[in-house]
Amino acid sequence: MKESKKFTEVIDKKAFDIKHRQTINHNIGKYNTAVQRGLLSFDDHELARERAAYIKTQTIENLDKYLLMFEENFIKKGGKVIWASTIEEALQEIDIILQKYNAKSVVKSKSMTTEEIGLNEFLEHKNIAPIETDLGEYIVQLAHQKPYHIVTPAMHLRKEDVAKIFHDTLGTPITDDAQVLTMVCRNNLRQKYTEAEVGITGANFLIADIGGIAITENEGNARLTTTFPKVHIAIAGIEKIIPSLEDLDLFWSMLATSGTGQRLTVYNSILSGAKQSDETDGPDEMYVVLLDNGRTELLADEKKRQALNCIRCGACLNVCPVYKNIGGHSYNTTYSGPIGAVISPHLEGMAEFKHLSYASSLCGACGTVCPVKIDLPQLLVLNRQESVETGLQPMSEKWAMNIWQTIMQKRKRIDSVSARFKNIGFKQFFKSSWGKRRAMPTIAKQSFQAWWKANKNK
Numbered sequence: 001m002k003e004s005k006k007f008t009e010v011i012d013k014k015a016f017d018i019k020h021r022q023t024i025n026h027n028i029g030k031y032n033t034a035v036q037r038g039l040l041s042f043d044d045h046e047l048a049r050e051r052a053a054y055i056k057t058q059t060i061e062n063l064d065k066y067l068l069m070f071e072e073n074f075i076k077k078g079g080k081v082i083w084a085s086t087i088e089e090a091l092q093e094i095d096i097i098l099q100k101y102n103a104k105s106v107v108k109s110k111s112m113t114t115e116e117i118g119l120n121e122f123l124e125h126k127n128i129a130p131i132e133t134d135l136g137e138y139i140v141q142l143a144h145q146k147p148y149h150i151v152t153p154a155m156h157l158r159k160e161d162v163a164k165i166f167h168d169t170l171g172t173p174i175t176d177d178a179q180v181l182t183m184v185c186r187n188n189l190r191q192k193y194t195e196a197e198v199g200i201t202g203a204n205f206l207i208a209d210i211g212g213i214a215i216t217e218n219e220g221n222a223r224l225t226t227t228f229p230k231v232h233i234a235i236a237g238i239e240k241i242i243p244s245l246e247d248l249d250l251f252w253s254m255l256a257t258s259g260t261g262q263r264l265t266v267y268n269s270i271l272s273g274a275k276q277s278d279e280t281d282g283p284d285e286m287y288v289v290l291l292d293n294g295r296t297e298l299l300a301d302e303k304k305r306q307a308l309n310c311i312r313c314g315a316c317l318n319v320c321p322v323y324k325n326i327g328g329h330s331y332n333t334t335y336s337g338p339i340g341a342v343i344s345p346h347l348e349g350m351a352e353f354k355h356l357s358y359a360s361s362l363c364g365a366c367g368t369v370c371p372v373k374i375d376l377p378q379l380l381v382l383n384r385q386e387s388v389e390t391g392l393q394p395m396s397e398k399w400a401m402n403i404w405q406t407i408m409q410k411r412k413r414i415d416s417v418s419a420r421f422k423n424i425g426f427k428q429f430f431k432s433s434w435g436k437r438r439a440m441p442t443i444a445k446q447s448f449q450a451w452w453k454a455n456k457n458k
Contacts (some may be wrong), residue, residue, distance in 0.1 A: 110153070134219060218260070
């Protein structure tokens with residue numbers, strides 16, 4: 001079944017799921033309240049957005065320079081850099097590392113990039129146990145689900161839902177005590193860190209001038225993931241680069257505030273290579289996999305490359321009226337919401353995922369909250385334009401638009417088509433979309449121009 005067809009069927013159900021809408025709107029509401037409170041910590045938040053947008057834009061414009069700088073500085077400190085053009089290349093290189101160290105289990109901290117390459121499924125196929133250590137990721141892994149939200153993977157679940165998942169998969173008693181549920185995860189995961197041969201993380205930022213990666217989190221699981229295992233693999237999209245350590249001062253606070261409303265997340269780490277001779281802990285080997293997977297094609301598009309500025313804060317999801325009605329799983333892509341609708345057609349194929357760019361009211365809310373000022377509404381329109389120019393729209397749509405264009409170009413043609421025919425045509429073309437949930441409008445028997453001529457002298 002085509003992705004667009006699956007999307008339509010899923011959203012028809014999800015948009016009218018009252019329980020789901022109550023849960024997601026309640027949870028997003030709490031985030032939005034926290035973010036509004038967090039923004040008060042900025043003397044001039046708009047100025048901070050402009051600065052962040054400028055730095056990211058300049059970095060993306062000089063991406064090759066900063067990536068090579070990162071590689072050089074990271075290798076100087078004993079790290080190893082792997083360039084992966086495709087998902088297949090990334091998985092192949094990771095497999096070589098896992099085989100080298102005879103890995104039987106892997107602990108993972110939260111990473112959307114590992115979701116993008118389907119790492120968990122790949123590891124399971126290789127009989128290697130991938131263990132998610134982030135609380136939300138651990139919950140959705142036990143439930144055999146994908147992350148629901150870029151920042152909060154289990155946003156769609158209530159405490160009662162989590163308790164049932166733990167009861168069904170771990171055999172724990174049913175409880176609505178959040179602290180007890182959290183301790184279940186802690187008790188189950190603690191030993192996993194010491195048993196795993198390899199720890200895998202993403203990277204919130206790649207810092208060019210020091211050759212390091214920055215990881216920000218609220219639970220401390222990423223620090224354990226990068227400390228106990230003998231090998232650390234970080235997987236990051238090439239767009240995650242920032243020029244200098246000094247820039248991190250801005251981007252860490254922008255990410256925290258836009259994502260969760262915090263001034264700064266609880267745990268913030270900078271890792272720049274394997275354990276040194278004078279250090280007591282850390283991995284013996286550290287690898288960074290730089291993933292392309294369509295990003296350079298997006299970079300080549302001058303009008304759309306600003307999408308690569310994204311710092312994955314999730315703010316655009318939290319304000320999007322479409323996302324709040326259909327939820328994250330409906331998109332059936334790694335990245336959901338407005339940013340997902342923009343970049344997924346480029347990362348996973350315009351032919352299959354162009355429909356996501358149409359799943360927007362273009363209200364503009366996403367653009368107003370983006371901490372790096374990505375013009376998301378404009379990018380959605382450009383995606384729509386590309387899908388038309390490359391001939392990807394349905395044949396029925398082509399015929400309808402051609403007929404509409406022919407009629408609308410001449411006033412006489414508009415008037416020559418009877419109201420009855422117009423109403424029949426309107427119902428025929430829009431009955432399965434507009435007319436499915438709404439009463440179809442009725443076109444008047446007489447045009448305003450005709451009415452005016454008949455009545456202007458009365």
